[in-house]
Amino acid sequence: MPSGRVHNLINIAAYSVLAAGALILSRQDLLTITPAQALNFTLAFAAGTFLLSPDLDLAEGRVDSKRHWGILGVLWVPYGRMFRHRGLSHTWVLGPLTRLAYLAVLITLIVGLLRTAVPTLTLPDIPQPISLKFAVPIMLGYYLSQWLHLIADGVRPDHGLRHTARKLRRMPGRRRPRARSRSH
Ligand SMILES: [Zn+2]
Numbered sequence: 001m002p003s004g005r006v007h008n009l010i011n012i013a014a015y016s017v018l019a020a021g022a023l024i025l026s027r028q029d030l031l032t033i034t035p036a037q038a039l040n041f042t043l044a045f046a047a048g049t050f051l052l053s054p055d056l057d058l059a060e061g062r063v064d065s066k067r068h069w070g071i072l073g074v075l076w077v078p079y080g081r082m083f084r085h086r087g088l089s090h091t092w093v094l095g096p097l098t099r100l101a102y103l104a105v106l107i108t109l110i111v112g113l114l115r116t117a118v119p120t121l122t123l124p125d126i127p128q129p130i131s132l133k134f135a136v137p138i139m140l141g142y143y144l145s146q147w148l149h150l151i152a153d154g155v156r157p158d159h160g161l162r163h164t165a166r167k168l169r170r171m172p173g174r175r176r177p178r179a180r181s182r183s184h
Contacts, residue, residue, distance in 0.1 A: 004064025048145030057089035091160030
């Protein structure tokens with residue numbers, strides 16, 4: 001399994017190839033990307049690569065993506081405790097969502113605490129409703145960064161299904177007796 005540094009290098013290389021391709025295609029009018037869409041994609045890709053990597057499931061220990069959060073890295077320790085390494089966190093569809101959901105909970109808690117501590121504080125509101133044109137490049141950038149990590153880890157897209165199937169097989173009542181060797 002590649003180290004955090006290797007994962008970062010793979011993602012940076014893939015991003016460079018993709019950016020060059022997008023630039024060539026848009027020069028030839030084969031693709032239209034607005035500067036805002038390119039920026040959203042890039043920021044989401046970078047966040048997915050450096051801050052929200054699937055390896056945060058190791059955040060109870062030392063891991064690259066936790067280090068990038070600085071002192072805030074400690075906030076990811078519960079995530080590392082909750083998720084087994086290369087389990088649900090390393091699935092293609094739900095895995096990336098677990099980190100977004102965890103981040104949403106963290107932000108809600110922090111904003112709640114700030115509002116209680118400083119009632120006069122005004123925080124910027126998220127413009128509603130969020131348009132698809134705004135959200136799609138963000139999700140694309142984020143998911144692509146995650147999938148590159150999973151490909152580099154050798155995790156297949158059906159990892160989640162196999163994981164669930166294995167769990168179901170292990171359910172009580174369906175357990176096969178395990179051979180035990182006792183030595184006295
Ligand atoms: Zn990994």
